[in-house]
Structure formats: structure tokens, C-alpha cells
Amino acid sequence: MSKRTSDSKVKAPLSALAARRLRQQQLAAETESAPSTPKSLSPSVTPAVESAPVIVSKDAPNGNSTNRQNAVSSSKPLQTETLEAADMNNVILPRQISNFTQTDENYIYDASKAETTAKLRRGESLVVQGEFRMIVVSGSVSIYGAVVEASSSLDIIAPGSQALPVIECSPKSKKRKVEKPSASSNEYDAIFILKSTRTGLGDIGRICPRFDTIWKPSLIATTIKSEISESFTPILTSPQSTAILAIPPSWQSAITSLSSTKQSPKSIFIVGGKSVGKSTLGRFLLNAIVTSQSPSRTIVYLDLDPGQPSFTPPCMLSLHKITSPIVSPSFAAFTSTEILRQHHMGYTSPREDPKYYLRCARDLMLEYRKLAEHGEKLTLVVNTCGWVKGMGRELLQELVLICEPTDMVGLGDVDGVFAEIIPPAAAATNIKKHVLEAAGPGGVSNSNSSTANMKNGIGNTQQLFTPADLRMLQTIAYFHHLPKTPDAQTTSFDFENHLTAIPPLLAGYKGVNKVIDGITVLDADITAEFAFTAINATIVAINLVKGDDKAHPVVECLDAVYAGNDDVVPYISSRQFDGTSVLLPTESTFTIGLAIVRGVDEEQGQLQLLTPISDGELNRWIDEGYKIVLTRGRDELPVWLAWDWRDVPLQKQRRRGTGSGGVEKMPYLDFVVGGQVTGKGAKEWKVRRNIMRRSQHRR
Incomplete structure (x- = not known):
């Protein structure tokens, strides 16, 4: 078996798409670091595609060092006029991010209280990146579609991975009581205080360096700087294509209509293709409904998008009760709602198991109807996935029958979708249809930016994140978030220690200390002897089954197969x-949540689990008579959760043979050290030569 070779740097495994994206970023960085390098070389030289740019002469096809030096010395510099013209074509003039001009009167920092007072007039806006608490002193302020009144506060999380929210004066409603401004503030329509808050998310770069820069704007942006290090930064102008949340005008009228109390209760069904702003519209809508009345109304949010859920890690379908505005991105909002019920589907798309997808939707709707039976006026908001063609359209048709919406909101070209998914029954004519324009990825409206420059990456130093990147961010944040305490206002995260350095929960799967009653792998035909191979170093769902439910298939299977034998692996084949x-x-x-199977101790009969769910909560469910069944789907485990890139250099660890992060102690990863692939994952696999097709067997 030939050994793979590469450079001596330690790298995490990369997919082909990630490698291509990395190469593009490296080329862009090289261009920025050498602005005098001509964009088009003279005919006598051509660039070689290597890890470091090398200029090779056409006269020297072998590329020896002598000819390379001659090629470099013979190349002629580009004309000054040509260089200036090229630079002028690539220059992006600073554009205004905040419609706000800082003065000593409208932006005041108080060192004794470590807080900043900002004052806005009608029509002014302020964009702030980072983590902060906003306390409204007078007037009313709008952010993320939520209206914050005087004497109210919100803890806001606004990273650069998503479009940044805009703080602006909210139109004053006659029904809304507004505190009368004092004599010193009568020139301003809204006054609010900004204070630093730290949830721990700012340290996520310790785990995954790709997300290290999402909390600070570019160094070339115009910002309001403070005398101390704060967790937030107001942005005034920026030469880069900074994404700002600015919803289309048609959305605002629809949100106003849908948040009205004239027709209550409502069931609002959101439909649209991929990256048209469904989650953003849902966020603005629920914030408008929650803050539109006093006392605030309750929202029930049904999330049927397993690929990009709003409040859970990927591969989940869930039902949430919301009583306060949501002013955090999905990866920071795990405990900002009350989870009424959730199901682990195991896939990021319903196409893998459409039957189970619809069963989960029916069950979650049943839970919603149980709440509505108590007489509480609840508004239901249903967020669907972006699959609107073929089988996806058929699933939408079934979901309409399940959810029975009063209003349907479509983003983009959905006229044909509406015509097919709305049932032809006479009762269906009562469904109100709202067709709105698509807002682009993340609901971003960025009319001041140059589309061509965004496509070419010119002048844009901010990282662009794909849906796969955001799923990875959501998974990393989930496994590092801390359980919310009763007195905590926001979710807290701990990125000080890598998961490999955190003691796991020890859960017995056999013997007297057995707490794991069943293990299964979805859509996989394996035998019990390979169960641990299949689940080790993977993400599994922690499912609960009532122990005295003898009609449950899991309970029936456990009783029939194992008959009380606690000394065997309780593996349940899903193919049955x-x-x-x-x-x-x-x-x-x-x-109830997810866990990472860190390891298996077969001698002790224990699984080592890493999960944000506390042992106290797990024991509480066990004491109530529930059985725990671990289910492995197709949840993707980010390599950053299995590898601590900050650890001691791997070369030193190999020589010393010590260190918790040594390559020999990572059985699921391989690394390149000194030009050779090393680690347990790099060892040769022995092939059994006696494996033959049935037709090849000797008779």
C-alpha cells in the first residue's frame, strides 16, 4: 500500500468542494497581499499552479531554478496607466451601513457604568455587530421585526455569519403608550443603552478557526470605537459587501396584516424554494406578533425544515412555544424557546424518509392542538423546507392537509405551487394567500452592493458561508452550549475546553447499571457484532420510550429478542x-437531544457520551420509567469536534508518546506529519482474499 504524501502542515480532512474554496481564498489573499502584482503577465511568463506561486518561462518547460530566475528578471512591469485603470475597476467605494452620524450628544459612553447611550431620530438607523444588551430608555426601537418599548431590554447576538440586524426608531402606534421624553431628549425619538454581554460564543474560534472572525467587522470598515474592549462594534460605513437585514417593502405590509388580531387564532404556513428567506420571514413575523400587543401573545412555531432548523441542531423536526422576541441566530437560540416536542429524523432532507417525515409532522400538530384545546389563543407559524418540486410538492400538499392553515405565505414564484398544494375542497377557499418577493439568502436586501463584485469576491474580505457551513456552526455550538439556569437571561456557551478534554458521561448498556436500553442505526443492514463500529464517533439521538408501553415496537423487540438478558448488546436492527x-x-x-459516542468500553459495558444534556436530566427520565434508545441517522460530525487543532504539535507528541490529543489516540482521523500520513486512521486495512461472489464459489 503506497503512502500518501503532502506538506508537513497538519490539516483536517477536506472535501473536494472545501479544497476548491480554500484555494480560491488563498489566491484572493495572495492578490491582496501583493497589490503591485500585475493581473495579466507578459507573454514570456505563465503562473504555475502550486501551493506557492512560481513563475516559469515558456523557454524552460522543466522549470529549473536557473530558468525561473531568468524568467522573473526578464518580466516587464505593467504600465502605470494600466495598473491604475485596473485598480479603479476593482475599487469599491465605502457605502453607508448605518444611517447615523456620530456626535458627542447622540453617542455617549459612560465609563463609570460601562455603558453607551445612543439617541436616534426618526429615519436614522444603527447597525451593531457582536453581543450586547439593549435597554430602551424612551420611545420605541425596532430590531429583527420586534418592537422594544421604553423600560424594556433585549439581549442581542449579531454575528457576521448572518445578515446584521438594523436598529431603528419604530413608528409610534396610538394604541401604544410611550414614555414622554425629558427636556434634554426632546430632539430624539428613541434613546437606548448598549451594554456588553458575553455568552461565550465569541470564543468559538478556539474550536473552529473558520468562525473566528464573525464577531468583528473588517479593519477597513468605519466603526465607532470605544475606550475599552467591548463585545460589540457599531458599524457606520464599510467598503465590503456587508450583509444587512433589510426586508422588502411587500413583507412589511404582509407582516402587519398577519400579526393583526382581527382573525384569531391563525395558522400561517410559509412556502418557498431554497434560500428565499423563509426562516427570516418567520423570525420577523413571530417577533411582530409577540410584541404587537400587551400582554404579548404566544406563538407556537412548527419547524419542518430538518436542513436548516431555527432552534435545534440539524436533522430535527420540532414544536416550540415562544413568548419573547427571538434576536439571536439559529446556532445561538437553543434555549430561547420552550421545546414542546421534537423528533430526530436523522436526515437533512425529507427525501430520505418521506413517510417518517409526515408522521413527525402529524404528531407535532397533534401536540399543538392539545394546547389549543385549553382555550389559549395561540398563533401557529409553520416553516417548511425548500423542496417544492416533484415529491417535495407532494409532501407540501400533505402538510397543508395536516396543518389546516388559515393563511399561506409564498416567497418567490409559487403560483404554480399554490395551485397544486391547496386542496380543492370548498373549505380551502377560505385560505388567504400572500405571495411575496424572495429576499435572497438569509432574507438579505443589499441593494447598495455590487452584484458583480460579490460574485468575483472583489473587495469582500468577509467570509461567505454556505448552508453546509451554517449547519456545521449549528452543530458545534449545540455541543458546547450550557443548560439554561432559571436566573439566566440568555444561553451560555463554553469553548474553553475542547470536547476531547471533557470527561464524558458513562452510560451502561448491559449489566445491573444498564441505562441504554436500545441501539439502532437507521437504514442500515448490519448485525449486532458491528453495532459499535457503526455508532462509534458518530452523532446519535437520545430517544425516549415509555417502559410500560408493551405495544411499542422497541419494547416488543427487546422483550422478544433479549428476554431480560442484560449481558448482551441491545442492538435493534432497523431492517426488521x-x-x-x-x-x-x-x-x-x-x-430530548443529541449525543456524540466518544468511545465504547466493552469490558465494562459502557458507552462514553458527550452531550449538553445533564446526567441529572437523563436520570430524571429514567426514574419516570422511560427507556433510552440511541438512534444513529446521517447527522454529520464536524471534524473540529473530534480534533483539537490547538493542541501540542503532533510531531512532539509522537516523540513523547504523551498528550491527550496525540495522533495515536485519535482512531478516526489521520494527519500529515513530516510528509507522511500518520494516525490510527491511516493504518493499512487488511483485505480478506477469500471474499468471492457466489458464482465464484467452488462446488
Whole structure:
């Protein structure tokens, strides 16, 4: 077996797409670091595609060092006029981010209180990046579609991974009581205080360096700087294509209509393709409804998008109760809602198991109707996935029958979708249809930016994040978030220690200390002897089944196969059932969270689990008579959660043979050290030569 070679730097495994993106970023960085390098070389030289740019002469095809030096010395510099013209074509003039001009009167920092007072007039706006608490002193302020009144406060998280929110004066409603401004503030329509808050998310770069720069604007942006180090930065202008949340005008009228109390309760069903702003519209809508009345109304949010959920890690379908505005991105909002019920689907798209997808949706809607039976006026907001063609359209048709919406909101070209998914029954004519324009990825409206420059990456030093990147961010944040305490106002995160340095929970799967009652792998035909190989170093769902439910398939299977034998692995083959909907019926199964199987101790009969769920919560469910069933789907485990890139250099660890992060102690990863691939994951696999097709067997 030939050994792979590469440079001596330690690198995490990369996909082909990630490698191509990395190469593009490196080329862009090289161009920025050498502004005098001509964009088009003279005919006598051509650039070689290597890790470091090398100029090779056409006269020297072998590229020896002598000819390379001659090629460099013979190349002629570009004419000054040509260089200036090229630079002028690539220059992006600073554009205004905040419609706000700082003065000593409208932006005041108080060192004794470590807080900043900002004052806005009608029509002015302020964009702030980072983490901060906003306390409204007088007037009313709008952010993320939420209206914040005087004497109210919000803890806001605004990273650069998503479009930044805009703080502006909210139109004063006659029904809304507004505190009368004092004599010193009568020139301003809204006054609010900004204070630093630190949830721990600012340290996420310790785990994944790709997200290290999302909390600070570019160094070439015009910002309001403070005398001390704060967790937030107001941005005035920026020469880069900074994404700002500015919803289309048609959205505002629709949100006003949908948040009205004239028709209550409402069931609002949001439909649209991928990256048209469904989650953003849902966020603005629920914030408008929650803050539109006093006392505030309650929202029930049904999230049926397993690829980009709003409040859970990927691969989950969930139902949430919301009583306060949501002013955090999805990866920071894990405990900002009350989770009523959730199911682990195991995939980021319903196409993998559409039957189970619909079963989960029915069960979550049943839970919503149980709440509505108590007489509480609840507004339901349903967020769907972006699959609107083929089978996706058929699923939407079924979801409309399940959810029975009073209003349907479509983003983009959905006229044909509406015509097919709305049932033809006479009762369906009562459904109000709202067709709105698509807002682009993340609901961003960025009319001042240059589309061509955004495509070419010119002048844009801010990283662009794909849906896969955001799923990775969401997964990393989930496994590092801390359980919310009763007195905590926001979610806290701990990125000080890597998961590999955190003691895992020890959960027995056999013997007297057995707490794991079942293990299964979705859509995989494996035997019990390979169960641990299949789940080790993967993400699994922690599902709960009532122990005395003898009709539950899991309980029936455990009783029939193992008959009380606690000394064997309680593996349940999913192939024995007709899909996940039969194996884990949604009516009698629910998910409480996810865990990473860090390792297996077969001698002790224990699984080592890494999970944000506390051992106290798990023991509480066990004491209530529930059985725990671990289910592995296709949740992607980011390599950054399995590898601490900050650890001691791997070369030293190999020589010393010590260190918790040594390559020999990482059985699922391989590394390049000194030009050779090393680590347990790089060892040769022995091939069994006696494996043959049935037709090749000797008779």
C-alpha cells in the first residue's frame, strides 16, 4: 500500500468542494497581499499552479531554478496607466451601513457604568455587530421585526455569519403608550443603552478557526470605537459587501396584516424554494406578533425544515412555544424557546424518509392542538423546507392537509405551487394567500452592493458561508452550549475546553447499571457484532420510550429478542421494520437531544457520551420509567469536534508518546506529519482474499 504524501502542515480532512474554496481564498489573499502584482503577465511568463506561486518561462518547460530566475528578471512591469485603470475597476467605494452620524450628544459612553447611550431620530438607523444588551430608555426601537418599548431590554447576538440586524426608531402606534421624553431628549425619538454581554460564543474560534472572525467587522470598515474592549462594534460605513437585514417593502405590509388580531387564532404556513428567506420571514413575523400587543401573545412555531432548523441542531423536526422576541441566530437560540416536542429524523432532507417525515409532522400538530384545546389563543407559524418540486410538492400538499392553515405565505414564484398544494375542497377557499418577493439568502436586501463584485469576491474580505457551513456552526455550538439556569437571561456557551478534554458521561448498556436500553442505526443492514463500529464517533439521538408501553415496537423487540438478558448488546436492527415510522412511532417516542459516542468500553459495558444534556436530566427520565434508545441517522460530525487543532504539535507528541490529543489516540482521523500520513486512521486495512461472489464459489 503506497503512502500518501503532502506538506508537513497538519490539516483536517477536506472535501473536494472545501479544497476548491480554500484555494480560491488563498489566491484572493495572495492578490491582496501583493497589490503591485500585475493581473495579466507578459507573454514570456505563465503562473504555475502550486501551493506557492512560481513563475516559469515558456523557454524552460522543466522549470529549473536557473530558468525561473531568468524568467522573473526578464518580466516587464505593467504600465502605470494600466495598473491604475485596473485598480479603479476593482475599487469599491465605502457605502453607508448605518444611517447615523456620530456626535458627542447622540453617542455617549459612560465609563463609570460601562455603558453607551445612543439617541436616534426618526429615519436614522444603527447597525451593531457582536453581543450586547439593549435597554430602551424612551420611545420605541425596532430590531429583527420586534418592537422594544421604553423600560424594556433585549439581549442581542449579531454575528457576521448572518445578515446584521438594523436598529431603528419604530413608528409610534396610538394604541401604544410611550414614555414622554425629558427636556434634554426632546430632539430624539428613541434613546437606548448598549451594554456588553458575553455568552461565550465569541470564543468559538478556539474550536473552529473558520468562525473566528464573525464577531468583528473588517479593519477597513468605519466603526465607532470605544475606550475599552467591548463585545460589540457599531458599524457606520464599510467598503465590503456587508450583509444587512433589510426586508422588502411587500413583507412589511404582509407582516402587519398577519400579526393583526382581527382573525384569531391563525395558522400561517410559509412556502418557498431554497434560500428565499423563509426562516427570516418567520423570525420577523413571530417577533411582530409577540410584541404587537400587551400582554404579548404566544406563538407556537412548527419547524419542518430538518436542513436548516431555527432552534435545534440539524436533522430535527420540532414544536416550540415562544413568548419573547427571538434576536439571536439559529446556532445561538437553543434555549430561547420552550421545546414542546421534537423528533430526530436523522436526515437533512425529507427525501430520505418521506413517510417518517409526515408522521413527525402529524404528531407535532397533534401536540399543538392539545394546547389549543385549553382555550389559549395561540398563533401557529409553520416553516417548511425548500423542496417544492416533484415529491417535495407532494409532501407540501400533505402538510397543508395536516396543518389546516388559515393563511399561506409564498416567497418567490409559487403560483404554480399554490395551485397544486391547496386542496380543492370548498373549505380551502377560505385560505388567504400572500405571495411575496424572495429576499435572497438569509432574507438579505443589499441593494447598495455590487452584484458583480460579490460574485468575483472583489473587495469582500468577509467570509461567505454556505448552508453546509451554517449547519456545521449549528452543530458545534449545540455541543458546547450550557443548560439554561432559571436566573439566566440568555444561553451560555463554553469553548474553553475542547470536547476531547471533557470527561464524558458513562452510560451502561448491559449489566445491573444498564441505562441504554436500545441501539439502532437507521437504514442500515448490519448485525449486532458491528453495532459499535457503526455508532462509534458518530452523532446519535437520545430517544425516549415509555417502559410500560408493551405495544411499542422497541419494547416488543427487546422483550422478544433479549428476554431480560442484560449481558448482551441491545442492538435493534432497523431492517426488521418497515421504516423508522414503524420502528419509532411518533405517538409514543420523542427526542430530548443529541449525543456524540466518544468511545465504547466493552469490558465494562459502557458507552462514553458527550452531550449538553445533564446526567441529572437523563436520570430524571429514567426514574419516570422511560427507556433510552440511541438512534444513529446521517447527522454529520464536524471534524473540529473530534480534533483539537490547538493542541501540542503532533510531531512532539509522537516523540513523547504523551498528550491527550496525540495522533495515536485519535482512531478516526489521520494527519500529515513530516510528509507522511500518520494516525490510527491511516493504518493499512487488511483485505480478506477469500471474499468471492457466489458464482465464484467452488462446488
